Amino acid sequence: MLRFSWDNDTRGTAMALFVLTPFAGPTLSPTVGGYVSVSGISWRWLFWILVIFSGVCYAVILFGLPETYA
Numbered sequence: 001m002l003r004f005s006w007d008n009d010t011r012g013t014a015m016a017l018f019v020l021t022p023f024a025g026p027t028l029s030p031t032v033g034g035y036v037s038v039s040g041i042s043w044r045w046l047f048w049i050l051v052i053f054s055g056v057c058y059a060v061i062l063f064g065l066p067e068t069y070a
Helices: 011-039 045-064
Strands: none
Touching: 011 045
């Protein structure tokens, strides 16, 4: 199982990625929505893109987050 542990040297990078994630959605969504709008595909693809992204996030959480047994 993949586990993430951060030592003192790489903790800054991990915290930067953790802080970046809440800002990535509102920043990237107009770009993705604009691409879907101009590419000529159906508006329903926005929902499929969200499902695919959610599945990728779930897989990262499932295999990357260690079980704490708490």
